[in-house]
Amino acid sequence: xxxxxxPHVVGALTALAALSLTPGxxxxxxxxxxxxxxxxxxxxxxxxxxxKYFTNPYSADTNKTYTxxxxxxxxxxxxxxxxxxxxxxxxxxxxxxxxxxxQPTDFAGINFGVATIGSPPNVSVSAGKLSGQVNAFxxxxxxxxxxxxxxVTGTYNSHTHAYVLTWSSLIxxxxxxxxxxxxxxxxxxxx
Amino acid sequence: MPSRKRxxxxxxLGVLGxxxxxxxxxxxxxxxxxxxxxxxxxxxxxxxxxxLDGYQTEMSQINAGVGEGGTKVVARLFAGxxxxxxxxxxxxxxxxxxxxxxxxxxxxDMSGMLRTIQRNLGNYRAVAALPSFTLFPWxxxxxxxxxxxxxxxxxxxxxxWRTIRWTLAALGVGLVLAPAVFQMFSRAPKxxxxxxxxxxxxxRARVERIQGYFGDMAVxxxxxxxxxxxxxxxxxxxxxQIDADYPSVTTFNQQWVHVLNDMTPMIGAMSxxxxxxxAVAALPPFPLFPWxxxxxxxxxxxxxxxxxxGRPRHVRGTSTKNVSSSLPQGVR
Numbered sequence: 001x002x003x004x005x006x007p008h009v010v011g012a013l014t015a016l017a018a019l020s021l022t023p024g025x026x027x028x029x030x031x032x033x034x035x036x037x038x039x040x041x042x043x044x045x046x047x048x049x050x051x052k053y054f055t056n057p058y059s060a061d062t063n064k065t066y067t068x069x070x071x072x073x074x075x076x077x078x079x080x081x082x083x084x085x086x087x088x089x090x091x092x093x094x095x096x097x098x099x100x101x102x103q104p105t106d107f108a109g110i111n112f113g114v115a116t117i118g119s120p121p122n123v124s125v126s127a128g129k130l131s132g133q134v135n136a137f138x139x140x141x142x143x144x145x146x147x148x149x150x151x152v153t154g155t156y157n158s159h160t161h162a163y164v165l166t167w168s169s170l171i172x173x174x175x176x177x178x179x180x181x182x183x184x185x186x187x188x189x190x191x
Numbered sequence: 192m193p194s195r196k197r198x199x200x201x202x203x204l205g206v207l208g209x210x211x212x213x214x215x216x217x218x219x220x221x222x223x224x225x226x227x228x229x230x231x232x233x234x235x236x237x238x239x240x241x242x243l244d245g246y247q248t249e250m251s252q253i254n255a256g257v258g259e260g261g262t263k264v265v266a267r268l269f270a271g272x273x274x275x276x277x278x279x280x281x282x283x284x285x286x287x288x289x290x291x292x293x294x295x296x297x298x299x300d301m302s303g304m305l306r307t308i309q310r311n312l313g314n315y316r317a318v319a320a321l322p323s324f325t326l327f328p329w330x331x332x333x334x335x336x337x338x339x340x341x342x343x344x345x346x347x348x349x350x351x352w353r354t355i356r357w358t359l360a361a362l363g364v365g366l367v368l369a370p371a372v373f374q375m376f377s378r379a380p381k382x383x384x385x386x387x388x389x390x391x392x393x394x395r396a397r398v399e400r401i402q403g404y405f406g407d408m409a410v411x412x413x414x415x416x417x418x419x420x421x422x423x424x425x426x427x428x429x430x431x432q433i434d435a436d437y438p439s440v441t442t443f444n445q446q447w448v449h450v451l452n453d454m455t456p457m458i459g460a461m462s463x464x465x466x467x468x469x470a471v472a473a474l475p476p477f478p479l480f481p482w483x484x485x486x487x488x489x490x491x492x493x494x495x496x497x498x499x500x501g502r503p504r505h506v507r508g509t510s511t512k513n514v515s516s517s518l519p520q521g522v523r
Contacts, residue, residue: 047399047402047403047406048399048402049399054406054409055406055409055410055413056409056413057286057409057410057412057413057414057416057417058413058417064413093448093452094448094451094452108409108412108413108451109409109412109413109416109447109448109451110448110451142451142452142455143452143456144455144456144459173459173462173463174459174462174463175402175405175455175456175458175459175462176402177398177402177459177462177463178399178402178462179402
């Protein structure tokens, strides 16, 4: 009896799984290219426990808890490919020399830069919503590296290619242990 | 009767061997001791007299800069009575004034913490001179295994019991001497003092407070670099004049990157070792450690002697060779 019904049960389950997965697969498209960084992109650092933002006196914004970001030599964040830091990654002062994704930016007196180290970022779009991961995203500052990877969410306009990509990442270990970095990238996507 | 004594001595030796093996497991030494080793290693770059003096100097420089900013610079920039100047300073440079207030709490706390660390430099060195913490559980397990192995050998080869007894006695003497060889009697209490002194430093709350100070200091330096010094320039002073007339403000500003380079990794080491410190603090107190070697050593030595053949003694109506025992002939 069991043998007779087994193929039917397996077939039904497979069909059910296919039905539930098909809509997602059909509309989710991987975006491979560069999320160009333009004005409106920023980074904020939240103190452990939340509720208070780190003030960067050298920020160009009037609200000094926002550190504004501008495009680096690569135009912005590339998906599907890594943008590693150069070697050496820092100058003698501890200023980051990683300048592909963003222009190194003054943070409390020392420039920080970002690089991608590890598995390349991967972002998909589905019905105008962005999702994916930037696990390789790494902030570099004062001879130190901080993994700032995480799951990204955002919006994407397929007509104008305008996007907004955000994520937050808890810093684990080191002098900023317990702080959370919040990243907000804005601009246009170029494949 | 003597054979019963010997049998108890052998049993006691077996119990001691098991206890030596079980002790590191009971105290979770295999997990905690390597964390202690990591803490000692991570603190090493910062636990030097010159590095700690350097931190104190940096704190003093910032203190002098804040003091000069709130007095001499204010006198240069604003006219009127002291109260009027302060009011105008608060209105013009609120970031600096806020930092001035914060610094009044930061400076004593930070320099006090550094003094505590400086006072414990010798204690740290004493602990760092001990064998690596990672080895500590093995200092118990290995003698325990040797002890049990020798007992097992003795039970299997009763004819060798005499040699084995003396080897056991030597093992006991070795355990008694080990703390003296490693200078544990002087070093371990110093480690205990260091652990007590760091009790209020190596906590998550304290580290987060220092992280907060770091943020406050960054804002304060920004106020000096981006507000006070440009204001002095606008008042007609050149860069050279500012350097000459306001040396403390200039030093604070110029040394800031050096302070960041120097202090940030130390805060990182403090933060990363909160868990390691807690693991070490959960171990038995440091001053007891030498005795964890001496006491088993004395007992092993004593029981090894007690497990000897003894003087043949006649028991009324019987002889020693007729005393029943489950132990092999040589062990009796």
